Each structure stands twice: as structure tokens, then as C-alpha cells.
Amino acid sequence: MxxxxxxxxxxxxxxxxxxxxxxxxxxACHEDILWIGPAEKHVIRTRKALVDAFSQEEHxxxxxxxxxxVFSIGLTERSCEVIMFFILDTxxxxxxxxxxxxxxxxxxVSENGEEKIKLCHISNAIKYDERDRIxxxxxxxxxxxxxxxxxxxTKRVIVNGVDRSLVFLDRSWIAYVESSGSxxxxxxxxxxxxxxxxxxxxxxxxxxMFVRCHENYLVNPEYVSRISRYRIExxxxxxxxxxxxxxxxxxxxxxxxx
Numbered sequence: 644m645x646x647x648x649x650x651x652x653x654x655x656x657x658x659x660x661x662x663x664x665x666x667x668x669x670x671a672c673h674e675d676i677l678w679i680g681p682a683e684k685h686v687i688r689t690r691k692a693l694v695d696a697f698s699q700e701e702h703x704x705x706x707x708x709x710x711x712x713v714f715s716i717g718l719t720e721r722s723c724e725v726i727m728f729f730i731l732d733t734x735x736x737x738x739x740x741x742x743x744x745x746x747x748x749x750x751x752v753s754e755n756g757e758e759k760i761k762l763c764h765i766s767n768a769i770k771y772d773e774r775d776r777i778x779x780x781x782x783x784x785x786x787x788x789x790x791x792x793x794x795x796x797t798k799r800v801i802v803n804g805v806d807r808s809l810v811f812l813d814r815s816w817i818a819y820v821e822s823s824g825s826x827x828x829x830x831x832x833x834x835x836x837x838x839x840x841x842x843x844x845x846x847x848x849x850x851x852m853f854v855r856c857h858e859n860y861l862v863n864p865e866y867v868s869r870i871s872r873y874r875i876e877x878x879x880x881x882x883x884x885x886x887x888x889x890x891x892x893x894x895x896x897x898x899x900x901x
Contacts, residue, residue, distance in 0.1 A: 644723050644753055646715040652758075653725040653749050654713050661706040661731065665697050673752060673759035680777065681745070687776075702778040705734040707801055707824045709809050732809075733799060738849055740799045740811070743767050766883070767829045800849060802829055802838045808838050814852050818866040819876055820845055822859040832879055854900070856893045857886045864900040 654669075659667045667689070670676075678687040687693050711729040729746045750762035775779070783869055800817060802810040805826065816831045822842040829845075831835045838845065846853065853861035860883050864873055869876040873885050873895075885893050 644719065644751065644758060646718045646723055646725075649725055649749075649751050649758065650713045650715050653751075654729060656749075656873060657711070657727055657729075657747060658708060662709045663706070668763075669694055669697065671758075671760050672763075673754075675760040677762050679762075679764040681743075681767060682775065685765075685776075696776050696810070700777045702780045703736045704778050704780070707732040707734065707803075707809060717852050718788060721753045723751045723844065725751060725800070732811075734801065734848070738800075738851060744773075789829060794882045800852070803840055805837050805839055814849075815865065816861070817853075818879070818881065819862050819863060820853065820861040821881055821883075830881075854893065854896055856889070856897075859882045860884065862897075864897055867897055869895060870894050 656667045656671055660663075660693045672690045672693060674690050675688070676690050676693060678693050679685060687696055696895040709730045709732075711727060714726045714728075715723055716726065717724045717862040723746070727747045727749075729747075731743050733741045733743070734770075736740070744767065748762065748766075751758050752765075753759075754763045769809070800812045801813055802812060804810055812831070814865055817829055818832055819830050820842060821828050821830065823837065823842055825839075825843050827838050827840055827842040829838060840848075842859065842861065846855055853863055854880065856862050856875055862877075862883060865881075866877045867875055867879045868886070870893075872886055873890055875883050875885055877883070
């Protein structure tokens with residue numbers, strides 16, 4: 644077994660796993676895999692049972708993985724342990740964020756010339772809800788006040804920077820967001836941050852926090868000080884446009900919010 648190949652493959656599977664692309668992981672699973680999830684009682688045995696569990700899963704959670712470190716230990720001709728350490732931010736439907744320092748162990752075995760994962764152990768247990776099998780869907784009862792690795796869930800905005808960085812911004816810091824080709828730029832009163840996300844993706848993720856006032860702009864209602872014909876003046880003097888066709892709808896929406 645080539646440990647470098649398995650490290651790279653494990654990192655790729657993990658990245659897709661937390662992008663809600665599960666097939667790469669399931670395809671790599673041994674028929675007799677043992678999956679130990681991140682919460683108490685999260686234990687599933689056999690690939691068939693795991694596939695069934697994922698197929699029944701419905702959730703609106705999003706994840707951001709960062710600071711991934713990959714190590715391999717115990718390499719033999721027929722087995723290899725790959726340990727991955729990373730930061731995982733879970734984004735709930737209300738746009739609040741919970742952060743955990745997480746670890747995953749893949750135990751790879753070689754059978755009939757194929758490498759398969761026989762153990763997947765996700766550490767850092769969190770409180771278990773009997774209705775949850777894979778993801779913490781029922782967060783309102785269990786996770787609303789949960790503390791993950793010392794950080795409470797907060798209404799933060801995650802900016803995926805063009806330099807592959809992650810910037811975590813409090814909503815109250817952001818005045819408006821502007822489209823920039825396939826990217827967008829987040830403006831605060833102190834500066835700006837370019838994100839690889841498009842304005843459309845940003846709006847979909849944070850639609851409860853911002854108002855679309857123009858095809859190229861989202862505005863934070865907390866910063867609106869004046870609305871006039873086809874323009875919005877912000878509290879610090881910046882002026883951004885309102886599209887003509889949406890002027891009445893935007894004005895009505897902002898007047899109800901502010």
C-alpha cells in the first residue's frame with residue numbers, strides 16, 4: 644500500500660464528504676465497514692446499512708472545512724491508518740455557525756487488490772438526539788445552546804477568500820456586498836474582503852441577513868439611512884443603487900425591516 648496515495652485519497656474523500664458529496668466516501672467503504680459518528684450512539688455497521696442511512700437523510704446543513712492536516716500510521720502491506728485533523732464549521736439554516744476541532748480516522752485495508760475503508764471514526768462527540776442518524780438536523784432542541792470546542796453558535800458570515808483563507812465576520816460588521824464577476828466583495832465600514840463565492844451563492848446562504856437591491860448588490864438593512872429614487876444612502880455616506888424595476892419592492896421591504 645502506498646501511504647502517500649492513501650493520504651491524498653483520504654483528504655479528497657473528506658473534502659467531498661463535507662461538501663455533501665457522499666458518493667466518493669461510500670464507494671470507498673468496505674462491505675463490513677464500521678462507521679462511528681460524531682455523536683453518542685452514532686454507530687453503523689456494514690456498507691449497506693451506511694448507504695441506507697445516508698439515503699434516508701434530509702438536512703439543510705452546510706459545512707466549511709479548514710486547516711486540514713493528514714497523517715498516516717501503522718503502514719503494512721495490507722493496512723494503513725490515516726488520521727485527519729481539521730476545523731469544521733457547521734452552518735445551520737438560520738445562518739448561525741458552530742465550530743469544532745475535529746478528527747477522523749480512516750482504517751484502510753487491501754483485499755483482492757483494492758483499498759477500502761474498514762473503519763471511519765469521527766471524534767469530538769456532541770449531544771445525541773434519538774431522531775438524528777447522521778447530521779444534527781434537530782438542532783433547535785439540542786444544539787441551540789451547544790458549545791463546540793469553546794465556541795457558541797453565532798450568526799457569523801463565512802467569507803471564502805481568494806487566497807484560500809476563511810474570514811469569519813459578524814453580520815453587524817458588513818454594510819453591503821457587491822458582485823465582482825464570478826466572485827463577490829464584502830464591504831465593511833473598515834475595509835473589504837473578496838470571496839470566491841458568487842453574489843448569487845452568497846445571497847442564497849445569507850438571504851435572511853441581506854436585501855437584494857440591485858442585480859449587483861446586497862445591502863445590510865442595519866446600515867440603510869436613506870432611500871431615494873433608485874439609490875440607497877448608507878449610514879457612513881456610501882451610496883449604492885436600486886434597480887429601477889425593483890425600486891418599489893425594495894423600498895417596501897426595507898421600510899418593513901428598518
